[in-house]
Amino acid sequence: MSPADPSRRRLLVQALATAGVVSLPPVPAAAAMPEVANVTGLYTVTVARIEVPPTVEALRNAVRAWPGRIGIGGGRYSMGGQVAIEGGLHIDMRMLDRLVWLRRKDKVVRVQAGMRWRDLQDQLDPLDLAVHTMQSYANFTVGGSVSVNAHGRYVGHGPIANSVRALRLVLADGSVRDVDRERDPELFRAAIGGYGAVGVIVEVELDLADNVRIERVVTQATLAEYPAHFDAAVRGDPATVLHNADLLPPAFDRAVGVSWRRTDKPLTRTARLVPRDGSYGLEQNVLWAVTELPGGAKVRRDVIHPRLLRPPVVQWLNHEASLDVAELEPRTRAMSTYVLQEYFVPRRHFASFAAQLGEVLRRHGVEAVNVSVRHSPADTVSLLPWAKEEVFSFVLFHKQRTWASAREAVGVWTRELVDIAIAHEGRWYLPYQLHATRAQFERAYPEVAALRRVKAQVDPAGRFSNALWAKYL
Numbered sequence: 001m002s003p004a005d006p007s008r009r010r011l012l013v014q015a016l017a018t019a020g021v022v023s024l025p026p027v028p029a030a031a032a033m034p035e036v037a038n039v040t041g042l043y044t045v046t047v048a049r050i051e052v053p054p055t056v057e058a059l060r061n062a063v064r065a066w067p068g069r070i071g072i073g074g075g076r077y078s079m080g081g082q083v084a085i086e087g088g089l090h091i092d093m094r095m096l097d098r099l100v101w102l103r104r105k106d107k108v109v110r111v112q113a114g115m116r117w118r119d120l121q122d123q124l125d126p127l128d129l130a131v132h133t134m135q136s137y138a139n140f141t142v143g144g145s146v147s148v149n150a151h152g153r154y155v156g157h158g159p160i161a162n163s164v165r166a167l168r169l170v171l172a173d174g175s176v177r178d179v180d181r182e183r184d185p186e187l188f189r190a191a192i193g194g195y196g197a198v199g200v201i202v203e204v205e206l207d208l209a210d211n212v213r214i215e216r217v218v219t220q221a222t223l224a225e226y227p228a229h230f231d232a233a234v235r236g237d238p239a240t241v242l243h244n245a246d247l248l249p250p251a252f253d254r255a256v257g258v259s260w261r262r263t264d265k266p267l268t269r270t271a272r273l274v275p276r277d278g279s280y281g282l283e284q285n286v287l288w289a290v291t292e293l294p295g296g297a298k299v300r301r302d303v304i305h306p307r308l309l310r311p312p313v314v315q316w317l318n319h320e321a322s323l324d325v326a327e328l329e330p331r332t333r334a335m336s337t338y339v340l341q342e343y344f345v346p347r348r349h350f351a352s353f354a355a356q357l358g359e360v361l362r363r364h365g366v367e368a369v370n371v372s373v374r375h376s377p378a379d380t381v382s383l384l385p386w387a388k389e390e391v392f393s394f395v396l397f398h399k400q401r402t403w404a405s406a407r408e409a410v411g412v413w414t415r416e417l418v419d420i421a422i423a424h425e426g427r428w429y430l431p432y433q434l435h436a437t438r439a440q441f442e443r444a445y446p447e448v449a450a451l452r453r454v455k456a457q458v459d460p461a462g463r464f465s466n467a468l469w470a471k472y473l
Contacts, residue, residue, distance in 0.1 A: 037076065042433070059200060099112075130210060130212075159386070170202055172199065189381060194382075197465075212317050235375070246373075269316075361413075367400070386428075407433075421444070422443055
């Protein structure tokens with residue numbers, strides 16, 4: 001019987017209830033247990049119940065009433081079951097999506113955690129304001145981004161933790177706690193990048209920025225040249241707002257940098273935001289072609305990628321910040337899906353790690369679309385930082401088959417990359433597939449001891465959990 005068999009999952013949930021891990025009302029043998037999926041379609045979690053609270057009070061009541069474990073989810077873009085726990089209660093935050101208040105003069109906003117960034121941008125753009133720091137795509141919920149301590153291409157900003165002013169949490173006993181850098185600072189730090197371990201984030205207070213015109217500038221550098229190039233052309237240029245560099249397969253030996261600089265030039269794209277519900281058939285076909293057709297990687301490197309970056313572009317910052325993740329979606333996930341991995345490495349190890357990363361991907365025949373390089377200063381806010389010091393991040397975007405043997409094969413080379421990152425004094429990002437071992441996690445994230453201490457204080461029964469923390473915490 002396959003592990004994905006619904007009847008097997010029902011038996012597992014019932015066994016957990018019998019063992020006292022969860023407490024459930026009697027369930028008829030034929031009843032279908034609810035499932036919580038993520039964007040990849042991999043690692044779907046069978047839960048006992050799903051609640052979609054429309055108010056904070058309803059959420060508090062759900063937490064108080066549930067006798068077992070609880071997982072928290074928003075847009076469900078984490079890829080390894082980080083939003084749910086087997087046999088537990090899943091709280092879907094997406095109805096808690098209200099704008100609480102906005103202070104235009106102070107450039108500060110407070111929103112409910114289930115609001116998506118794209119909905120916040122609808123509120124900000126008419127005021128010529130923009131989000132200060134966010135990931136590259138606007139579909140995610142604000143609370144989810146804070147819970148994973150997301151980052152983007154913003155030069156010098158680092159993780160979202162640096163732009164979070166305050167949080168409102170619902171704790172395991174149903175109480176509400178307001179936290180910031182002065183009020184209960186350790187709980188504040190544990191909630192940012194804590195993946196729901198210490199409580200439910202229900203409100204987020206954020207810094208904002210001005211919406212400005214930006215112009216695309218494309219440069220190239222070798223791996224050895226790139227850190228110095230970044231210092232001179234990106235960090236050393238006060239007009240540069242966004243930056244990343246692409247390492248293209250199969251060699252991964254040259255960085256094609258894409259910067260967005262403030263400008264007064266006329267707009268070439270006049271739309272202020274990316275339209276909702278756009279059609280991305282061309283993008284989907286290109287992704288299929290470069291990963292499936294013979295010589296596809298070479299065609300992308302030599303033909304498609306240069307052609308996409310050649311035309312001059314001047315647009316609003318809000319347009320670039322409102323990208324829709326649908327452009328990365330496959331037409332079907334019947335046989336394959338697209339997934340991410342990310343590794344954070346101190347800048348002194350940039351070229352060595354990049355070379356070993358490329359070697360592993362080639363040796364294992366990984367269907368890599370590209371590796372995107374970003375930069376971050378040290379994270380001094382979150383309790384479980386992915387940037388203990390200044391780092392370059394390597395975001396691997398690759399295609400993966402959906403069957404079990406393919407997942408196992410990905411696990412083999414992923415653990416190899418994790419070991420390489422640790423050997424280079426680096427870490428990996430935790431919202432993705434949970435292939436790393438417990439021993440690797442403990443070596444890379446020794447600060448987890450502090451997270452465990454905070455959790456023991458506010459959630460001594462370990463009620464808040466998910467697949468990530470069931471494995472590592």
